[in-house]
Amino acid sequence: MPHVADTVEVALVVNGEPVRRRVPPLATLMDFLRDELELTGTKYGCGEGECGACSVLLDGKVVNSCLVLALECEGSKVLTVEGLNTGDELHPIQKAFVDHGAIQCGFCTPGMIMATYALLQANPSPTEHEIRRALEGNLCRCTGYRKIIDAVLSVARGGAAHG
Amino acid sequence: MGESAVQPDVRSPSPTQVPTLIGQRIPKLDAPEKATGLARYVEDMKLPRMLYGKILFAGRPHARIQNIDTAAAKALPGVRAVITAADIKLVPFGFGRDNTALKKDKVTCVRDEVAAVAADTPQIAAEAIKRIRVTYQDLPVVASVADALADGAPVINPNVPDNTPFRYDYSHGDLERGIGQSDVIVEETYTLQRVAHCCLGTSGIIADFDATGRLTLYSLTQVPFLYKNDLARVVGLPPENIRVIQPPIGGGFGSKLDIHPFEPICVFLAQKTSRPVRLVFSRQEEFLAMPTRQPMVIRLKSGATKDGTFTFRDVHMTLDNGGHTSWGATTPWISMRTFSSLYRVPHVRQHVDVVYSNNIYACAFRGYGNPQATFALESQVDQLATELGMDPLELRIKNAQEPGETTGQGMILGTCGLRECLETAARNAGWQQKRSALSGQPSAPNRQSSTVNRQSSVVHGIGMASLFHVGGGAKIYRSDGCGTILKVDDFGGVTVLTGSSEIGQGSETAIAQIVAQELGLPIKNIRVINNDTDLTPWDVGVHASRTVFMAGNSALRAAGEAKRKIINAAAVRLKRKPAELVLSEGNVLDRATGQRLESIGKIIRGLHFGARNELVMTTDFYEPPSTAPDDKHMGNISPCYAFGTHVAEVEVDLDLGVIKVLRITAAHDVGRVINRLGIEGQVEGGIAQGIGYCLTEELKTEAGRILNPSFTDYKLCTTTDLPELNLSFVETHDPAGPHGAKGIGEAPLIPVAPAIANAVYNATGIRFTELPLTPERVFTKLKEARANQEPSRARKEADKNDAPTRTQVPSRARKEADRDAPGTQQGGAATHG
Numbered sequence: 001m002p003h004v005a006d007t008v009e010v011a012l013v014v015n016g017e018p019v020r021r022r023v024p025p026l027a028t029l030m031d032f033l034r035d036e037l038e039l040t041g042t043k044y045g046c047g048e049g050e051c052g053a054c055s056v057l058l059d060g061k062v063v064n065s066c067l068v069l070a071l072e073c074e075g076s077k078v079l080t081v082e083g084l085n086t087g088d089e090l091h092p093i094q095k096a097f098v099d100h101g102a103i104q105c106g107f108c109t110p111g112m113i114m115a116t117y118a119l120l121q122a123n124p125s126p127t128e129h130e131i132r133r134a135l136e137g138n139l140c141r142c143t144g145y146r147k148i149i150d151a152v153l154s155v156a157r158g159g160a161a162h163g
Numbered sequence: 164m165g166e167s168a169v170q171p172d173v174r175s176p177s178p179t180q181v182p183t184l185i186g187q188r189i190p191k192l193d194a195p196e197k198a199t200g201l202a203r204y205v206e207d208m209k210l211p212r213m214l215y216g217k218i219l220f221a222g223r224p225h226a227r228i229q230n231i232d233t234a235a236a237k238a239l240p241g242v243r244a245v246i247t248a249a250d251i252k253l254v255p256f257g258f259g260r261d262n263t264a265l266k267k268d269k270v271t272c273v274r275d276e277v278a279a280v281a282a283d284t285p286q287i288a289a290e291a292i293k294r295i296r297v298t299y300q301d302l303p304v305v306a307s308v309a310d311a312l313a314d315g316a317p318v319i320n321p322n323v324p325d326n327t328p329f330r331y332d333y334s335h336g337d338l339e340r341g342i343g344q345s346d347v348i349v350e351e352t353y354t355l356q357r358v359a360h361c362c363l364g365t366s367g368i369i370a371d372f373d374a375t376g377r378l379t380l381y382s383l384t385q386v387p388f389l390y391k392n393d394l395a396r397v398v399g400l401p402p403e404n405i406r407v408i409q410p411p412i413g414g415g416f417g418s419k420l421d422i423h424p425f426e427p428i429c430v431f432l433a434q435k436t437s438r439p440v441r442l443v444f445s446r447q448e449e450f451l452a453m454p455t456r457q458p459m460v461i462r463l464k465s466g467a468t469k470d471g472t473f474t475f476r477d478v479h480m481t482l483d484n485g486g487h488t489s490w491g492a493t494t495p496w497i498s499m500r501t502f503s504s505l506y507r508v509p510h511v512r513q514h515v516d517v518v519y520s521n522n523i524y525a526c527a528f529r530g531y532g533n534p535q536a537t538f539a540l541e542s543q544v545d546q547l548a549t550e551l552g553m554d555p556l557e558l559r560i561k562n563a564q565e566p567g568e569t570t571g572q573g574m575i576l577g578t579c580g581l582r583e584c585l586e587t588a589a590r591n592a593g594w595q596q597k598r599s600a601l602s603g604q605p606s607a608p609n610r611q612s613s614t615v616n617r618q619s620s621v622v623h624g625i626g627m628a629s630l631f632h633v634g635g636g637a638k639i640y641r642s643d644g645c646g647t648i649l650k651v652d653d654f655g656g657v658t659v660l661t662g663s664s665e666i667g668q669g670s671e672t673a674i675a676q677i678v679a680q681e682l683g684l685p686i687k688n689i690r691v692i693n694n695d696t697d698l699t700p701w702d703v704g705v706h707a708s709r710t711v712f713m714a715g716n717s718a719l720r721a722a723g724e725a726k727r728k729i730i731n732a733a734a735v736r737l738k739r740k741p742a743e744l745v746l747s748e749g750n751v752l753d754r755a756t757g758q759r760l761e762s763i764g765k766i767i768r769g770l771h772f773g774a775r776n777e778l779v780m781t782t783d784f785y786e787p788p789s790t791a792p793d794d795k796h797m798g799n800i801s802p803c804y805a806f807g808t809h810v811a812e813v814e815v816d817l818d819l820g821v822i823k824v825l826r827i828t829a830a831h832d833v834g835r836v837i838n839r840l841g842i843e844g845q846v847e848g849g850i851a852q853g854i855g856y857c858l859t860e861e862l863k864t865e866a867g868r869i870l871n872p873s874f875t876d877y878k879l880c881t882t883t884d885l886p887e888l889n890l891s892f893v894e895t896h897d898p899a900g901p902h903g904a905k906g907i908g909e910a911p912l913i914p915v916a917p918a919i920a921n922a923v924y925n926a927t928g929i930r931f932t933e934l935p936l937t938p939e940r941v942f943t944k945l946k947e948a949r950a951n952q953e954p955s956r957a958r959k960e961a962d963k964n965d966a967p968t969r970t971q972v973p974s975r976a977r978k979e980a981d982r983d984a985p986g987t988q989q990g991g992a993a994t995h996g
Contacts, residue, residue, distance in 0.1 A: 040207035041200015043413075045363050046446040050874035053363055081200035094198040098190045101840035104848065105667030106197025107363040107413030113198065132882040139874065141361050141414050142667050143844055144851030145882045 224867025259488025341475025364413015624926025646700025662702025683746025853915020
């Protein structure tokens with residue numbers, strides 16, 4: 001960034017790995033993840049916190065990473081969609097989304113999965129109503145949400161997939 | 164996958180019970196890549212030395228460009244190119260040839276592209292855009308169709324002095340005769356708003372030239388082969404020098420059916436800088452600078468005899484084209500088919516005016532003019548039912564076509580599940596009971612309701628609507644075909660190169676199922692390549708609900724040819740007759756006994772390395788047996804047609820004007836289900852878009868400017884808006900489709916809005932003729948209706964008429980209530996609620 005003179009150092013833990021980088025003071029966590037760390041699973045959908053495509057976990061809570069400055073995350077733990085699966089083994093939430101047909105164009109999927117992860121951490125057996133409320137901030141234009149809700153319900157009920 | 168509920172494939176019965184993949188619930192092949200965040204969308208891609216492009220939009224709806232000063236932008240360090248219309252060859256494009264990549268003398272909508280930059284970073288590009296100074300002379304703004312058609316209206320395009328670039332006329336039968344035969348006639352004007360596709364992934368492109376001047380585009384187009392051709396003309400390259408690669412596409416819905424100015428602009432920037440350039444829209448740019456669905460005003464008059472037989476339809480449509488003309492100007496070709504052919508109707512006349520305005524322009528959107536037409540027609544069918552004192556279901560069944568009929572517009576309904584869809588949806592919804600028991604009644608206390616503490620003001624209603632749509636593409640180009648190249652490796656792995664595109668709808672998986680089924684191989688052996696014009700054979704594009712039908716047919720034929728080669732080779736090797744052999748789960752079996760004789764891999768290796776030295780590679784180009792319409796719009800444009808019925812149940816809060824959709828019961832004639840998981844996803848997603856279209860979505864404009872270009876103010880459905888769903892698939896096994904399948908992509912969106920509006924009428928006695936049904940609009944009309952009538956009198960009259968609805972308003976009061984306030988007849992006008 002040749003025209004931006006000032007950068008600030010930020011140190012945080014992303015998907016279990018400590019990272020330390022210099023970032024422009026106004027860089028968002030989304031920019032930091034996507035541009036600095038090339039973790040492009042976190043998606044830009046609106047940049048205004050309205051669509052949820054950039055949802056990640058910040059110290060265990062789901063946030064729109066487009067609304068958080070990278071330097072606010074000093075010392076924090078961030079979990080992105082890339083931090084869920086181990087090797088080629090899908091996380092149970094990812095597997096449920098695949099098996100239940102909860103993915104079409106896939107653009108909302110990482111954010112939807114992270115919002116689900118946060119919900120199930122806080123409430124391992126949510127009702128359908130609680131699932132709907134928890135995912136209300138994540139827009140999907142393809143699926144009509146039914147299969148997303150089914151996927152989350154299946155994980156909550158112990159992964160009884162019917163896909 | 165595929166172990167449960169195995170049904171034999173009825174089209175190729177065999178004594179050996181070969182398990183079938185057709186109709187199973189198969190997860191999408193690309194889903195793991197998307198679930199893990201590994202899928203690389205265009206915004207995720209970076210090439211070495213890549214620059215970032217950005218566009219300066221006019222930001223004013225109608226103005227002359229007097230001067231553009233780019234000096235300050237060019238002086239900014241890190242800026243590599245600044246271009247205006249003066250720097251490029253201006254080749255007109257779009258269906259009306261009235262658009263150019265950058266605008267030279269005049270802008271005709273706020274989104275018009277005036278200049279563009281390429282810079283080292285997105286931030287520098289954005290700063291450079293701010294430093295471009297443009298001097299405009301503003302011109303009077305044509306804010307609506309009414310403005311455009313007024314006497315002395317400003318002329319938007321000098322080549323079109325009457326602001327009406329296209330007109331369509333259609334007729335069959337004898338309208339006057341139809342009117343004469345009618346015992347009841349209803350006339351109404353329906354107003355449909357401007358809505359945006361709202362793909363979650365914003366639009367974008369990367370342009371990259373190689374050392375020989377060949378251009379690779381990473382593009383989200385839905386029509387890669389037509390696109391290549393159209394773009395080549397605009398950027399001055401031979402089409403064969405363009406390669407189109409489609410990264411995963413974050414939603415299409417018709418928005419990527421045209422070339423858009425940002426695409427040639429990106430090519431010009433790459434040309435000028437000799438570096439790859441990426442241009443990706445922000446969400447606000449996506450709302451401002453991508454086309455929308457057509458706002459339409461539809462005046463429809465139709466009639467029936469006393470026994471409910473439809474007699475005629477007289478249609479007058481105006482379409483707000485916006486400032487330029489995309490392929491969206493041809494959506495009346497599809498609207499027309501619903502007016503001519505949804506139910507039997509002997510006499511039809513239609514006139515359509517496509518009218519310029521200084522609004523942002525419109526393009527294709529899922530349903531292609533059909534959601535607008537179906538809203539008008541299916542609302543009016545209910546109005547006819549009321550006039551006739553008939554149950555809306557009974558009226559529809561009476562006029563539903565049977566298989567084998569040819570419609571007035573020359574469309575041959577080989578299979579036709581319309582009646583079955585009506586009956587199935589009605590039965591599953593409990594139509595008869597609910598229609599008599601619940602209509603207009605206060606909501607039951609145990610019913611889940613957002614307004615549970617004010618039960619008395621919440622009334623319940625049930626309504627229905629059907630649809631007619633193409634089921635096997637629409638032959639509006641000279642070819643509506645799709646090509647396939649199929650190769651089988653030495654181990655039974657198959658690569659299918661298909662011309663068709665995946666935009667999330669699941670065609671890739673359906674094609675793999677069809678090929679795996681035909682070749683008797685596990686689906687994991689099948690790889691589908693569908694995104695590279697250098698590799699894949701021609702296809703017209705992903706639109707018109709055609710991909711599984713067209714690409715599926717082509718893949719089935721290519722796989723059939725490969726199967727014959729394998730079976731013949733196996734017959735020679737095993738010294739058996741080909742007819743005695745069958746392929747299943749990677750093996751050659753004895754057809755009679757099901758005994759495993761040899762692996763398919765071994766047969767293929769024998770063919771390759773044995774005396775014959777042959778590979779299993781096949782090609783196919785499938786051209787459907789449909790015909791292009793003639794100059795009177797007559798013709799069988801699709802090899803088969805899709806039908807469906809939706810029943811909507813709603814609650815209307817009379818105090819707040821809030822409509823809650825409780826349940827949608829849908830039945831679709833899909834020919835045959837290929838992937839049950841995928842087809843449910845198509846219907847569920849279509850219903851959600853349809854609910855948004857009906858209740859919440861409107862891109863509002865005021866004097867050509869957009870008022871709500873964000874998800875904060877443009878309301879999409881969320882998880883909490885989704886009603887209970889009950890889906891059925893009517894399988895009519897169309898002989899033209901792969902395994903009998905018809906297209907489904909667009910159909911489920913089409914009847915949602917009229918089904919809901921009809922349910923709202925059933926609940927309230929108020930006919931809404933303008934979308935969306937926002938609380939403000941509903942509240943206002945309820946209030947007007949109350950002011951215009953005494954409720955007790957209305958109830959008495961309704962009872963006297965013995966009409967099926969309980970809360971019917973007398974027709975005169977209703978008509979008055981239906982009439983909108985002056986100035987609200989144009990979609991997108993500022994007066995909208």
